[in-house]
Amino acid sequence: MDNIETEIYDLEGRHIKELDDDDIEESTISPGFILYQKNKHLWIDLKHHQYPYILSIRYEMHFESIFFWPSWRPQPTIPVQYSQYKLIQDDPLPFHYHTISDTITPERSVEDGDSVYVWARHNIPAKEKEDFIPPENRLQQAVIFAPGKFELGDSHGNFADWDAFGAWYRQLTWEKYHLPQALKNKIHQLIRQEDNPYGVASALYRFLQQNTRYVAIYLDIGGWEPHDAGTVYRNRYGDCKDLTTLMIAMLRYADIQAYPALVQTRDQGVVYPDFVANQFNHVIAFVPLPEDTLWLECTADFIDITDMPASIEDANVLVVKNRSDEIIRTPQAPMDANTWSSHSTLKYKAPGSLSIASRITCKGKQKHGFKSLFARVTPTNEKILLQKIFGKYLPNFTLADYDYREEGQPNQRYVIEIDGLYKNAVTHTVKRIFINPNILNRKTMDHFPDDENRQFAVHIDYPYRAIDTLDIALPYGYTLESAPEPLSLDFSFAHYKTSYSFEDRKLHCIRDFAYKKNHIEQDHYRTLQKFLRKVIKNDDTYFIFKQ
Amino acid sequence: MGFIMKRIVWIVIILGVSLGHTWGTGILTDAEMDSIVDKANAFIIEHSYTFHIHNPTNAKLNVEIRMQINSEKAKNTDAHC
Numbered sequence: 077m078d079n080i081e082t083e084i085y086d087l088e089g090r091h092i093k094e095l096d097d098d099d100i101e102e103s104t105i106s107p108g109f110i111l112y113q114k115n116k117h118l119w120i121d122l123k124h125h126q127y128p129y130i131l132s133i134r135y136e137m138h139f140e141s142i143f144f145w146p147s148w149r150p151q152p153t154i155p156v157q158y159s160q161y162k163l164i165q166d167d168p169l170p171f172h173y174h175t176i177s178d179t180i181t182p183e184r185s186v187e188d189g190d191s192v193y194v195w196a197r198h199n200i201p202a203k204e205k206e207d208f209i210p211p212e213n214r215l216q217q218a219v220i221f222a223p224g225k226f227e228l229g230d231s232h233g234n235f236a237d238w239d240a241f242g243a244w245y246r247q248l249t250w251e252k253y254h255l256p257q258a259l260k261n262k263i264h265q266l267i268r269q270e271d272n273p274y275g276v277a278s279a280l281y282r283f284l285q286q287n288t289r290y291v292a293i294y295l296d297i298g299g300w301e302p303h304d305a306g307t308v309y310r311n312r313y314g315d316c317k318d319l320t321t322l323m324i325a326m327l328r329y330a331d332i333q334a335y336p337a338l339v340q341t342r343d344q345g346v347v348y349p350d351f352v353a354n355q356f357n358h359v360i361a362f363v364p365l366p367e368d369t370l371w372l373e374c375t376a377d378f379i380d381i382t383d384m385p386a387s388i389e390d391a392n393v394l395v396v397k398n399r400s401d402e403i404i405r406t407p408q409a410p411m412d413a414n415t416w417s418s419h420s421t422l423k424y425k426a427p428g429s430l431s432i433a434s435r436i437t438c439k440g441k442q443k444h445g446f447k448s449l450f451a452r453v454t455p456t457n458e459k460i461l462l463q464k465i466f467g468k469y470l471p472n473f474t475l476a477d478y479d480y481r482e483e484g485q486p487n488q489r490y491v492i493e494i495d496g497l498y499k500n501a502v503t504h505t506v507k508r509i510f511i512n513p514n515i516l517n518r519k520t521m522d523h524f525p526d527d528e529n530r531q532f533a534v535h536i537d538y539p540y541r542a543i544d545t546l547d548i549a550l551p552y553g554y555t556l557e558s559a560p561e562p563l564s565l566d567f568s569f570a571h572y573k574t575s576y577s578f579e580d581r582k583l584h585c586i587r588d589f590a591y592k593k594n595h596i597e598q599d600h601y602r603t604l605q606k607f608l609r610k611v612i613k614n615d616d617t618y619f620i621f622k623q
Numbered sequence: 624m625g626f627i628m629k630r631i632v633w634i635v636i637i638l639g640v641s642l643g644h645t646w647g648t649g650i651l652t653d654a655e656m657d658s659i660v661d662k663a664n665a666f667i668i669e670h671s672y673t674f675h676i677h678n679p680t681n682a683k684l685n686v687e688i689r690m691q692i693n694s695e696k697a698k699n700t701d702a703h704c
Contacts, residue, residue, distance in 0.1 A: 127695065128694075129692055130691055131690050131692055132689050133686075133687070133689075134686065134687045139684065141679065141680055142680075142682055145682075146684050154663060154667060155666045156667040157668050157669065160670075161672045162671065162674070164674070164675040164676070166675075166677050166678065167678070169679065198656075199656040200650065200651075225679065227679050
């Protein structure tokens with residue numbers, strides 16, 4: 077970057093001040109998940125004490141490859157009176173572009189022999205900010221570009237079609253799958269007992285998870301070209317493409333077909349399948365087994381082989397096979413694969429506390445979430461973390477004891493057991509006590525998408541189901557005076573069901589909530605709001621017992 | 624996660640705007656725009672990108688932005704370049 081100039085003017089155009097080079101701060105920040113990156117970040121803190129004022133900024137950026145062709149994003153979170161993107165080419169090169177939101181066509185001309193295109197817009201409103209907006213709708217107006225051909229480092233490629241782009245990535249990785257003899261010997265040892273491809277893949281995936289770590293170091297075209305499998309094995313670390321390359325190399329050595337799949341992680345949006353361009357930020361392994369296809373996230377150390385993180389589910393990915401590369405939509409696990417199920421026994425402790433003994437069983441992403449958390453915290457912090465999680469809705473929670481483990485074959489579920497005390501969990505008057513049994517899960521206004529004129533779908537990370545069963549022992553001499561109405565709500569996108577009974581001074585409650593879909597179309601928005609209002613109200617209603 | 628594109632240098636200019644509400648994704652009339660910018664804590668007067676490709680391995684992006692800051696409430700905009 078060169079020639080950064082910034083100035084401040086008043087509204088009459090009088091120059092007030094300009095920034096010195098000393099006002100520009102430089103740092104070599106890498107994102108948290110990258111150990112080293114050659115990028116530099118420049119920060120300018122621009123302030124003036126008298127309003128209003130006009131701020132003017134100019135700068136240049138130099139590109140050594142048009143692979144990284146900058147897009148036009150004319151709509152920030154403030155209104156824009158005029159925005160334009162001018163493309164000048166010394167020699168006309170083939171390129172294509174994709175318009176996000178409504179169509180906008182460029183004006184073409186020739187200036188001093190150069191080919192010129194201009195995209196322009198007046199009066200652009202600020203970008204919509206909606207609660208739970210789908211990642212692909214965060215960018216609401218843009219033009220994105222791709223060159224017909226490109227050079228990156230020593231490699232040459234083109235975006236004629238997905239097959240052509242896949243061929244370029246194949247060329248970058250072609251020589252990277254050789255394994256050292258020591259690893260070949262290890263693979264023989266690992267798969268000796270396995271008699272089917274799924275067992276072989278599972279053994280190798282476990283080996284990868286237990287023996288490598290995610291570390292990214294980017295130099296030159298390191299953002300795209302993986303290290304060879306032997307180096308990754310020796311280093312015991314790598315980024316997504318390094319670890320995926322090692323996994324694919326091991327699978328292929330064991331006679332299992334496996335290919336890299338380029339991904340745009342779901343939190344960043346969805347790849348436009350009709351626009352052939354660099355739309356990817358991640359890579360995973362595609363393993364088409366006879367029984368089922370596996371999509372392996374090779375940077376995740378704690379996920380089961382059949383589970384996929386939400387970041388790569390329901391995503392358009394480019395599978396780079398030996399030829400005929402294509403965009404495929406990855407599958408998404410249903411709600412019943414991502415479950416939380418708790419059984420809790422609670423006892424009233426005067427004056428107003430509740431003791432709890434709870435067993436929580438998690439599967440799928442709920443399990444992965446806990447497993448990753450426990451792997452990352454120290455034993456000292458485990459207790460603090462659990463107190464925070466289980467004290468979310470009743471903050472005066474003291475955890476006395478806990479345990480967690482994997483159960484089932486092979487490691488199907490994660491079980492957490494807690495023992496503790498919720499102080500002041502029960503409100504009481506002289507003759508009445510008030511109890512809200514939704515201690516572990518409840519919906520609040522934080523979960524409510526509140527937009528008057530909703531433009532986009534509602535998006536959460538993944539479908540899931542949470543069932544809480546509680547038995548609460550009350551003191552002698554109390555009868556049930558009032559209770560929340562048992563609800564049974566069922567829609568195509570979610571369900572909610574509550575039930576209760578009170579017998580022998582024991583309150584038995586069941587709450588069952590599920591998001592059947594994680595992407596709820598705008599057509600259902602009002603229904604979703606009505607559904608959530610009822611859920612939130614019901615979750616916040618107390619049982620009242622009278623002496 | 625990996626696979627980040629190579630960028631030589633990137634600049635983030637944090638100015639900040641808190642507008643309180645939004646105005647949709649379409650295009651506004653001049654009158655609508657005038658009404659909005661009167662109330663806005665900040666708005667962009669003109670934002671221009673010029674991408675000049677000399678050849679596939681040599682290109683330059685020139686960016687110019689002029690914005691009006693109306694209030695100290697202008698915080699945390701994503702108006703970056």
